[in-house]
Amino acid sequence: MIYCPHCGTPNKPNSKFCKNCAALLSPSTDVRCPICGMMNPQGAATCENCGTRLSTSAAGALNATDNSTPADAPEQIAPFNPPPLAPENTESEPHDAPTSARPTFGRASSEWLRRIQKTPPPETTPSTEPREPIAESAPDSTAAPAVTSTDESLTQTSAAPTPSEDNTDWLRALDAEQGTTKESSLPAQSIESVPAASTLSEIKLTRDDYDYSDIGGEVTDEMKTQLEASASNLTTTEDEVELARRLLGLSAAAEIVNASQNVSPETASPTTDASAPTITPTDAITPTATQATQFETVSLPASESVAHVETPDSLPIVEQPTTTPTLSEIKLTRDDYDYSDIGGEVTDEMKTQLEASASNLTTTEDEVELARRLLGLDIAAQAASTLPQAPPAEIPAPLASDARIETPTETATPIAVEKIADTSVQVAPPAARETIADAQSENQEESADWLAAVAAASTAVVAGAALDSHKAQHDAESAAETPTEAVAAQEIVSQPSKAEIVQPIAETSLSETVSEQAPALPKEAEAEGSTGGARPDTGELPEWVHEIPPPEAGEESTTPEWVKGIAVGAAIGSAAYLSELPELDESEREDLPDWLREPVAEATPDATVPAEPTEEPSPTETPELVPALELPSWFANATVGAQATRDPFETIETTGPLAGVSGILPLAVAIAEPHTLTTPTPARSDGGRIFQTILAEPLATAASTRTPTASTSFFKPQHLLYLILFLAALIPLFLPLDQAGLGLDASKSPTALFYDQLQAVPADSTVLLAFDYTPGQAVELDPAARAIVNELVSRQANVIAISSNPNGATIAQTILGRAHEAAPQFTFVNVGYIPGNEAGLRDLAKGWLPANRPTADGTAWSASPLATQVRGMDDLALSVVLVGDENTLRMWMEQVEPNITTPIIAATSAFVEPQARNYVNAKQLQGSLRGLTGAAELELLTNTAGQAVKTVDSLSLVSLTLAGIIIAANVLWLMRRGKK
């Protein structure tokens, strides 16, 4: 079940949007047990199933009570980059605490954070050689008022955002991890009662699961073997961790980081903004209770790393989030275009632009700025640059420490800070602080001069701030009526070593202020210390505090009122101190990042801590305070450049837990969140107008796309064939009749048998003529029919015409009628159509014609002159069948021929002739006449040459032509196949 961060409505686990308000939901943040795999609710310390302690948070590494070495700490904590704060942010308008909730530390889950962790600072000591030292003896470069907590659980609470529905997934995960430690540590509320919590890696190591993923290492089998071999020598978890880190090759980095941490309290250089060599995320937790206070890995030179400040007891120490890694800038100076450490991927195009702009680049910062802009990472820089830059000179010296208090409240999670205020604050043992101070002093000696200057300045600022805040604490205690939270806050302030304030390292204003005020701060610190700035619990100040020169007498009065208020009550980071910030004009407010532009009025009264400094700090002019402190050129250029640049395409998150934050992956939001269609922009409107204009234009004359088709080619190859056949059939028709049919030899053809049968017909006998062909076949058979009738007429035979085809009667009537006209003595009877096909023919063969059978002229058969002569088929002299198809011939052969004794001859179409020849061979037919050729032969035999003889030459020529075409086509086909 996923609860909506906006309305709280429970949604299904896989829901992406709230079913109530449609807000974007974060995926489930349940924690999976590493042992049994059971999903446990967020924040669960142990697995509900097996009781296994769930993965601890990164903040767990902040346990100050454990005995882990400082070198282990960096791998345990991964920083989260808040938007860097420009120096001018020190006077920025306060905003609402909830909206400014941002994580300062996170588990080292992202790759780049891991790299940062593992990457040793490339330049540890005088790493800033190309750069000018900022100050000779600057105190803590972080210059961050850190709320020091001896309990790392409390530190986690302060560092991590409070579990909130508005938090994103990673925030919840972070909270879950931190909550684990919190739950176990909060009840104790004291250093003594809180056991030393092991870091995640350590815990896992003790379980021998070789899972060092949280420290970024990859355990190989060889490593495992060595670990097992060395298991007997390992007595404590720390030893195992140390061994594992050594095997993973992380010891060097850890040592470097450790060295930087040791140097940091006094020698660390001030943090810069994103454009300048920035300080990597650093957990600037003041080592209080023990030296095991976990520091975050620093991936920048030691000189630029955030240092831990040995703050006075009254000075709240702010835990600093970090800016973007400075490694990128360093790499940039080497022109290797390797921006992978800052998450960017350099394409060839970017390289080209970089090279093109190389001539315009005069400083490294410019190059960095350009690279970041190309990589789209200048958002953070803009956040810093857009903040109003307050001239360092305007910041009073006493305010330096207070400014550090102010800054983290903007970058650190206010909720966390409020939690700190709500809970009791652990008191750091002075011994621990001294130990750390000693270590820092030692490191200071090894650091560069400018680092030392910065460290000195930082120390002075811290001391001054401590004294000032301590003084404010007394004032607060004297207040008769103080809100609960205010009291808590005052308690924190009164016990600075107990509180821990997270400060974003990227606040260049802070660093700048510190560095600039460094020379003046010692005096101030001493002055403040003399007026009650000493450590309340011990009444002693560390040595380095005493070394700080006391501030000028008049400087205290120069501290602004709002700064003092912040120093007293709002040091925790609640929104109260923001309300105390000086008013900014509209232009300045616009330059602020979104999360700083939240209205002050939204801050709840409870969250605000009444900042009532008992003593009005007199505003101190910074130029007077830092006359001798010279800022390096890269620092000044970076700040100015960061202010000048602002991404016009910067997106502002308006919904979700990141509402108000700019530069939050707008593309992902556009994809993930449902959005409504926006009205067309002018550009879109123009596009639509142009499109309509194009549509309205008259159509251009389309080019003729007609391709030659079959319709255009009227003359086809087959037409040529038709023409040839036509000519072959037509030309012989013009031959004279006496020259036609010269090739015919009727005497040796089958037609002779047919002719003999005709010759055998006696005179005055009756011959049956069956006209069983259609008008379509008449063209071929009519000549034969005419030749047969003429022969019969010449033989003075009578004819009885029948037809099993309805059309045959008409054909017979035409031919017989013309023959009768030619020979009026010719007698014929056209019986007409004999229905019934086989049955009709069989009936005819068996029973002959009924007496009342009507003839073609309508009279009855009995009335015909031939009815008396012919009473059956056996009375016929000859039966001549004129057939145009095979079926009719077969009917005659099957139904009639077996039933009669008279001879049958057939004049068939050329198509039926092969079948007729079989009947002739079988003696079923006495003769056959083959179509037009047979008719011509018959004409020749009867000396009545006519149409058949006239056309037979055409038939012969056409047949030869077809044969030649077929042969030629086959030859061509063979030749073509041979070529293939």
Add this chain to the structure above:
Amino acid sequence: MDSLFNSVCATGGFCDTLGIWLAALLTIFVFSYLIHDTILFRIASCLLIGTAIGFVSAVAIRNVLFPLAARLLEDIFALPGSWLVLVADVIPLLLGISLLMKLAPNFRGATFSNLGLAYLFGIGAALAIGGALSGALVPQLRATMLSLAPQDQDLGWINNLLIVVGTLGAFLAFRFIQPGNRPWQRAYDLITKGWGTIGRGFIMIAFGAILASLIAARVSALVGQLYFLFHDWLGIIR
């Protein structure tokens, strides 16, 4: 009236001239198909189909139905002495009516039409089988029983041999029998296959002859129609 009709429709008269012109135009319409499937060809085709159906129907009514109806009337008028003849003439009439019921398939009496179809199929099958046996199979088998040493013809035996070999080879060409494993079976299969192959050659020759005859028939029709056009219609050819 009759004299006028006879004068008009006499041989060589107006009817013949009109008939020649119509036939010539319809012939040209049909020839237009050689160019393309024109409307003229379709007109000619439709005319042919229409006139043929109409003519066949008229012939069937005039030569079949009218005589039958006349005979029924005669039988009826001759009653009661002609009742047997009447029944004999009514049965064909009822069977014919039953066939008409096929025009209404949803009519319950449509099953009655099966009687007419059964009669037709029965009579047709009987006539076909009887006619095939008596008119085709037996005579053809007898025709192949030829002497390879004919007395009357010197080279007749060659013809007879070809007829026998061709006929038996055509039969063996349609033999689809799996050969056995024995030597004589394989030898038999080899012989029959070889003979069947020869028979297949005869079949191919027969098909070629039929195809050529078909072409010759169609060419004859073409030539005859050209002769009609150039002789009867145009009078170019004398």
